[in-house]
Amino acid sequence: MAKRPGSTTDPLWYQNAIIYELHVRAFKDSNADGIGDFPGLIQKMDYLQDLGVTCMWLLPFFPSPLKDDGYDISDYLNVHPMYGTIDDFRMFLDAAHDRGLQVMIELVVNHTSDQHPWFQAARQAPLGSPERDFYVWSDTDQKYKDARIIFTDTERSNWTWDPVAKQYYWHRFFSHQPDLNFDNPRVVEEIIKVMRYWLDMGVDALRVDAVPYLVERDGTSCENLPETHAIVKRLRQEIDSGYSNRMLLAEANQWPTDVRPYFGDGDEFHMAFHFPLMPRIYMALRQEDRLPITDIIAQTPAIPDACQWGLFLRNHDELTLEMVTDDERDYMYLAYSADPRMRINLGIRRRLAPLVDNNRRRIELLNSLLLSFPGTPVLYYGDEIGMGDNVYLGDRNGVRTPMQWNGDRNAGFSTATPARLYTPVIMDPVWGYEAINVEAQLSDTSSLLHWMRNMIALRKLFRVFGRGTIEFLNPANRKVLAYLRRYDGEQVLCVANLSRFAQPVDLDLSKLEGAVPVEMLGYVEFPAVDRQPYRLTLAPYGFFWLELQQRDAT
Amino acid sequence: MEVDAIPQQTQEQPAQIDSADLVVGILADLGQDGVLKVCEGFLNLSGSHRIVVLQRDPVGDPAVANSQSAPEGSSLSFLPWSAAGPDPLAAPTQTISIACQSLFAMTDKLGARACCFVASEMENATPQWVCQLLQPLVESDFDLVAPYYAPRMFQGLLNSSIIYPLTRCLYGKRIHNPFGPDVGVSRRLAAKILGANRSNNGGSNQTHPLSLLAPIAACDNLQLCQVHVGARAYPPTDWTNMSSLLAQVLGPIFIEMERSAACWQRTRGSVSVPVHGECQDPSQETSGLDLNRMAETFRLGIRDLQEIWSLVLPPATLFELRKLSRSTADLVNMPDELWARIVYDFALAHRLQTINRDHLLRSMTPLYLAWIVSYARELETAGPARVEQRIEHLALAYEAAKPYLISRWRWPDRFNP
Numbered sequence: 001m002a003k004r005p006g007s008t009t010d011p012l013w014y015q016n017a018i019i020y021e022l023h024v025r026a027f028k029d030s031n032a033d034g035i036g037d038f039p040g041l042i043q044k045m046d047y048l049q050d051l052g053v054t055c056m057w058l059l060p061f062f063p064s065p066l067k068d069d070g071y072d073i074s075d076y077l078n079v080h081p082m083y084g085t086i087d088d089f090r091m092f093l094d095a096a097h098d099r100g101l102q103v104m105i106e107l108v109v110n111h112t113s114d115q116h117p118w119f120q121a122a123r124q125a126p127l128g129s130p131e132r133d134f135y136v137w138s139d140t141d142q143k144y145k146d147a148r149i150i151f152t153d154t155e156r157s158n159w160t161w162d163p164v165a166k167q168y169y170w171h172r173f174f175s176h177q178p179d180l181n182f183d184n185p186r187v188v189e190e191i192i193k194v195m196r197y198w199l200d201m202g203v204d205a206l207r208v209d210a211v212p213y214l215v216e217r218d219g220t221s222c223e224n225l226p227e228t229h230a231i232v233k234r235l236r237q238e239i240d241s242g243y244s245n246r247m248l249l250a251e252a253n254q255w256p257t258d259v260r261p262y263f264g265d266g267d268e269f270h271m272a273f274h275f276p277l278m279p280r281i282y283m284a285l286r287q288e289d290r291l292p293i294t295d296i297i298a299q300t301p302a303i304p305d306a307c308q309w310g311l312f313l314r315n316h317d318e319l320t321l322e323m324v325t326d327d328e329r330d331y332m333y334l335a336y337s338a339d340p341r342m343r344i345n346l347g348i349r350r351r352l353a354p355l356v357d358n359n360r361r362r363i364e365l366l367n368s369l370l371l372s373f374p375g376t377p378v379l380y381y382g383d384e385i386g387m388g389d390n391v392y393l394g395d396r397n398g399v400r401t402p403m404q405w406n407g408d409r410n411a412g413f414s415t416a417t418p419a420r421l422y423t424p425v426i427m428d429p430v431w432g433y434e435a436i437n438v439e440a441q442l443s444d445t446s447s448l449l450h451w452m453r454n455m456i457a458l459r460k461l462f463r464v465f466g467r468g469t470i471e472f473l474n475p476a477n478r479k480v481l482a483y484l485r486r487y488d489g490e491q492v493l494c495v496a497n498l499s500r501f502a503q504p505v506d507l508d509l510s511k512l513e514g515a516v517p518v519e520m521l522g523y524v525e526f527p528a529v530d531r532q533p534y535r536l537t538l539a540p541y542g543f544f545w546l547e548l549q550q551r552d553a554t
Numbered sequence: 555m556e557v558d559a560i561p562q563q564t565q566e567q568p569a570q571i572d573s574a575d576l577v578v579g580i581l582a583d584l585g586q587d588g589v590l591k592v593c594e595g596f597l598n599l600s601g602s603h604r605i606v607v608l609q610r611d612p613v614g615d616p617a618v619a620n621s622q623s624a625p626e627g628s629s630l631s632f633l634p635w636s637a638a639g640p641d642p643l644a645a646p647t648q649t650i651s652i653a654c655q656s657l658f659a660m661t662d663k664l665g666a667r668a669c670c671f672v673a674s675e676m677e678n679a680t681p682q683w684v685c686q687l688l689q690p691l692v693e694s695d696f697d698l699v700a701p702y703y704a705p706r707m708f709q710g711l712l713n714s715s716i717i718y719p720l721t722r723c724l725y726g727k728r729i730h731n732p733f734g735p736d737v738g739v740s741r742r743l744a745a746k747i748l749g750a751n752r753s754n755n756g757g758s759n760q761t762h763p764l765s766l767l768a769p770i771a772a773c774d775n776l777q778l779c780q781v782h783v784g785a786r787a788y789p790p791t792d793w794t795n796m797s798s799l800l801a802q803v804l805g806p807i808f809i810e811m812e813r814s815a816a817c818w819q820r821t822r823g824s825v826s827v828p829v830h831g832e833c834q835d836p837s838q839e840t841s842g843l844d845l846n847r848m849a850e851t852f853r854l855g856i857r858d859l860q861e862i863w864s865l866v867l868p869p870a871t872l873f874e875l876r877k878l879s880r881s882t883a884d885l886v887n888m889p890d891e892l893w894a895r896i897v898y899d900f901a902l903a904h905r906l907q908t909i910n911r912d913h914l915l916r917s918m919t920p921l922y923l924a925w926i927v928s929y930a931r932e933l934e935t936a937g938p939a940r941v942e943q944r945i946e947h948l949a950l951a952y953e954a955a956k957p958y959l960i961s962r963w964r965w966p967d968r969f970n971p
Contacts, residue, residue, distance in 0.1 A: 446969075523960040523964065525957075
C-alpha cells in the first residue's frame, strides 16, 4: 500500500488539539444490527466538526473476542466485521481528513488476545522456539513477584497456567490477555509492522496502551523499566524517519515523575496522559480546596517543548484511583461512590455528570479547568451533553452506552429492535435519552452542548491554553483556584471557585499593574490592575477567564 | 505551484518565459494605447527588471513594445490572459477572483518578486499610476500596495459603508481600499493567499483572493502601504442586481472573518498605513441616486423580511429599524452605531449559518440601501470635502462597537437585548 502523507502540516498540531474519545461501537449504527459502525460514524462527523473538536480518538476496533471491549486483539491489521471493513475505515479516515479532523487509533501492544494466532502458535510451539518466545512463559508463578495486580477485582495472579503449553504465561491484565515478550526482537519488528500499516494508511496518531508494563524483570515492579524506554525510542525512531506530523501518546498511569521519562529528550512519546491530576480535580471540588490540584501540578516536572500532557475528566475506563494515597482513595469512594456497585478495581465507574450529581455549574466548572489547564483536553463522548451511566452493567460498560442522538427509538443510535442493541440505552427520567440527547440540546441555546461548543471555540482562539506556561497564584482563600497562563504575549488569568457558596478573593496582581482584564466569554472589561489586591467575587462554582490586555491600543 | 489556477492558454506559452522579476496582470480594457502607456510607466522603476505583462488581448508586436518601453537592461514580455475563466458570463467579481488567482499562481510559477493587478480604468490617468503600485514592492520591500482612490461622494459606497471600516476595525490597519481591485502584491503575500485559498476551497468555502489581502498581510505582520492613484472610473452600478453584488462581495469577507478570528479578536484600535503619492481632492458630484426608491425598498424590507431579520438581528436593532421606517417618505437617518452592529450581526449569522448564506446576504440589501439614503442625504448638503470626515466617523463607530462583535461572536446566545 502506498504511504499516505499526514493530514496536517503543523508538526505540533497535538498541542492545540481538542481530542474526542469515542467508541465506534457506541456512536452510530448504520445497518440496524444494534452495533455502531464506521459508516454510522461517518454520518455523525459533521456533528463532531460542528462541536469544534479537532481529533478523534477511536477505541479499539480490531478483530477481537471482545472479552475486554476490544483491548484483547486477535488481528492487528483488520477491522472487526461488526464495525465494518478496512475500506470503511479508509473512507472514514478520508472523511475525517476532509473536515480537517485528525484521527488517533489504539496501539495495544503490551498484550494480545489469547485467540491471536501468535498466542495460539506460541502455546503449541516447542520451548525456546521463536514462536514460543513471542510471549512470556515460566515453569512457576513465582517470577516477578513484586509486580502488582492491576485488575484486582478479577485476577488473583499475573500468571495463568496454560495446559497446552504446560507452562505459566504472564499477563498484567485479564488472564485472556497474555503479555507479549518485548525482549524478543521479532516481537518489536512485528509491532513496527503494525504501526507502519496504519500510519501508511494516513492515521495521524497512535495511543499506546499500557506502556509501563512492556518489559518485566525479576526483583522489580515490572513497570517503567529502562528496557521499556529503549523500545519506545525505537518506535519513535520509526515514526520520525518514515512519517511527518504524527503523534505517539502514552497511556502510562503513573506518578508524574515516572511519566516524565516517557517523553525522553523529545525522542519518545509526544504526549502522555496526566493521570494523577484527574482524581485530584474531583477531590478539590468535593473538598472545596485547591490544594490537591496545586500540589500535583507542583510535582509535575517540566517536559520537552514539543511534548504535551493529555488532560481528561473521564474516559472509557473507571475513574482511576491508582495514583492517590489510601486515605485519598477512601475519601473519593465516600465522596463519589457511596454505592459499592459503582466501584471497580481501584476506581469508580461513573460518567462525569453523575459524578457531580448532574449539577450544571459543577460540570461547567470542571470543563473550564479541563480547557484552561496546561495540556491538550480529551473529551469523552457523551459528556458534552451530560450523558448518564448504567452501574448495573458489568465491567466498565456502564460508561460505554449508546450515544444519545435524539428522543426517538434507541436514542437515534440505531433502528434495530431495542433488545438487539449491544447494550441498552439509558432510559430513566433524569438521564434517559428522551431527556438528554443531541437533537434537543442543539435546539436549546442554553444547553450544555451549546456551552461546550462555545467554550471549545473560545479556547481555540487562544494558543496560550495549549502551549502556555502556568503560574498559580495562592490567595488566602483556598476555595479559589487562580492561575496565570502565558504564551507569546498572551496572558490569561483563570480564576475558579471550587465551592458551592459564593466566594470573595483578593489576588496579588501587582506585578501586572496597568493591565486591563477583559472577561473572555462576554468580552467585558474589568477594572484595571493596580498595586492593590485585585478583588473578585465568584458565584458558586463560578469561574473567570480574564485576558490581560495592555492599556495602549495596538 | 498552483498549476490549476493558470488558464491553459497562458500555460502554453513559449518555453523561454520561465522566470520573471515582475508580473503585471491587466484585466481592465485599456486598449492598446492604454497598455502601452502603462508600460511606459515602468521606465520609472529603478533597476532592471524582467516584466511579464498578462493581458486579454496582447499588444500587437511584442518586439515593438520591448524596444519602446523597457528600461535598459530590462525586458518586457506580453502573454495573452484568458483571465475571465471558463464562463464568459461570469459576474465581474467572479472574473476578478479568477484573474487574481491566476496572476498569483503565475507569479509563484515564474519566481517573480512581485506582481500587480490592474482591473480599473482611471480618470485622467498618468502613465505612472500602475508603476506606483509596483515601486514600493521593488524599492522598499513592501508586501501589499493598496490603492488609495480619490474619494468620491457617491461612488464606491460598498467600500465606504462596509469593506473599509470593517477591515480597518478587524485588522487594525487603515487601508482605504483593502479590496483593491488594483493592487501590488509581493510574491510572499501571493503565496500565502494561494495557500489560504487552497485550504478554504478544500472546505467548499467560496473565497476571493482580494478579500484575503489585507487580513493576511495584517495578521502576518507584513509590510503594507497605500498609493494615491487618482480617481477611479467606477463601473456603473446595476441597482437591480444589488443583492447579488452584496452576496458576492460580503461572502468572502465574512468567510475570512471566520478563518482569521484568532487574529482580529486580539486587535484593538487601528493605525495608519503609509501613503505615497499625491492626494486628489474629491470633486463635487450629484448623487444620481434614486433615494426615494431606496427608502421605499427599505420600508418594504421591514414589512417582508422581518422574519429573516429576526433570526439575525437582536430585538433592540429591529426596534430601531422599525422607528426608522416610520420617518417621512424620503428621510431615513441611520446612525453609524446601528449600521455597524447590523453588519456585525450579519457577519455572525453568516458564520452560524442561521439560514442559507446567500439568502442571508441578499436579505441585507434593504438595510444597505437605508444606509445609502442616510449617507447621501447628509452629504448632499454637506459637500465633497466632508466625505473623508464622514467615512472616518463611520469607521470609528465600527471600532467602538467591536466589543459587541467579539462578545456576540464568542457567545452567540439568542437572549440578547
